Amino acid sequence: MTRTATPDSAQGGKVQREETFTEATRVPLWDPEHDDVLVCRQVRQETHDVKTFVFSAREPRTFQFSPGQYMTFELPVEGMLTRSYTISASAARPYRISITVKRVPGRPGSNWLHDYMVPGKEVNVSGPSGDFTTDATKDEKLLFISAGSGITPLMSMTRTACDLAEPKDLHFVHAARTPQDIIFRRELELLASQNAGLRLAFTCETSSASDSWGGFVGRLNLTMLGLMSPDFMNRKVFCCGPGPFMDCVRTMLAEAGFDMSRYYEESFDFGVLTATPIPEPTVAPEISGQTYRISFPKTGHVVECHPGMTILSAAREAGLLPLSSCQRGICGTCKSKLLSGNVDMKHGGGIRKREIEQGKILICCSTPLTDVEVEL
Structure with missing residues (x-):
């Protein structure tokens, strides 16, 4: 685009000046069907055992x-390990992706x-x-409740809301072990100071005199929640954290008479996978009726699968515990190679x-139509 400007000259006259502007190059979208490599650009230490990893595509892409x-x-662990991590970045900043991960012994x-x-x-x-998401810029009352690294999806929602527009009415409650374990504490406090619609409340299981902690102490309970968010009964609640924490939050809200149709939680814990050593192969049971045989050549196991049963369910019924997580065909943890047969x-x-064209399947949502062989 070309524009002609006529600024005043030093002599008071008019001088013609031509300025040329070019449209910014359009950055292609990240296409999940074809794009599959991220490059780490930055690593940030959030707490003593939590890091944020910032990624972008090899070539510029918008997410x-x-x-x-x-x-x-x-991940190149024990051959290849598949793990799902929540994006902690703002969706309003599309050129980079970040995940925030807590180091857990044994994982x-x-x-x-x-x-x-x-x-x-x-x-x-x-x-x-x-599908665990919401628009925190809408004109509705929201309450986010998180614990530990469960803060990540709610942080993404909060960052996005603050980038796009001030959150209308958002209460953010977070539980941690100690003040030093509060992930994103300084950033959240800064966002709250800049956005009147965002109200924060933290509780820590323990604190010491050296912490100079003036917040709540102890496990989250109904009395504490009432002080943190006095009108919580009138809010839509989004919760994420360890399984036992979410169990307690559900119980607490139900006992208070909260309308649980307005309660949403992360549906599974990406860090807790069903995986234990596979036992010694057993003799395949006799086939009766309309059952199919599922063979696992790597381990030598053969199991029976009844009509309508997924490969994962049949394996578990036979005492096997393949890697799995969401059990709804969305996380990819149970991705396996179909060597023969149809599902x-x-x-x-x-x-x-x-990947489907390459013969891969998700065993959590694949039902055999014939006898099959699967490489886990």
Whole structure:
């Protein structure tokens, strides 16, 4: 685009000046069907055992995701490990993706990220996926309740709301072990100081004199919640945290008479996967009626599958515990190779079209139509 300007000259006259402007190059969208590599750009230490990992594509891409969604990472641990992590970044800043991960003893995924993920390192991913999301810029009363690293989807929602417009009426309650364990504490306090519609409340299980802590102390309870968010009964609640924490929140709200149709929670814990050593192979049961045989050549197991039963369900019924997480075909954790046979797979976005064409399936949502062989 060319524009002609006529600024005043030093002599008081008019001088013609031509300025040329070019439209910014359009950055292609991240296409989950084809784009599958992220490059680590930055690592930030949030607390003593929590890090944020910032990624972008190899070539410039813009990411479209809803705050609260996650991406599934393939980590080079024990051959290959699939783990899903919630995006903690603002959806209003589309050029980078970040995840915030707590190091947990005994969990290979989080430990590998903490030990080996550095700027410049690449990782294969799929997504974004997930349906735990809301628009915190709407004119409705919201209450976010989180604990530990469960803060990440709610932080993405809060960051997005603050980037797009001031949150209308948002109460954010977070529980941590100690004041030092509050993830994003300084950023949340800054956002609250800049956005009148955002109200914060933290509670810590323990604190010491050295903490100079003036907030709530103890596990979240109904009395405490009433002080943090006096009108919580009139709000829509979004909750995320460890399973026992969410169980307690549900029980607490139900006992208070809260309308549970206005309660939403992250539907599964990405960090807790069903995985234990597979027992010794057993003799395949006799087939009776309309059953199918599912063979696992790597381990030598053969199990029986009844009509309408998924491969994962049949394996569990036989005492096997393959890696799985969401059990709804959205996270990709149970992705496996179909070596032979046919299945009916009704997935929720956890597998790409090209992966299906390569013979891969999600065993949590695949029902055998014939005898099948599966490589876990």
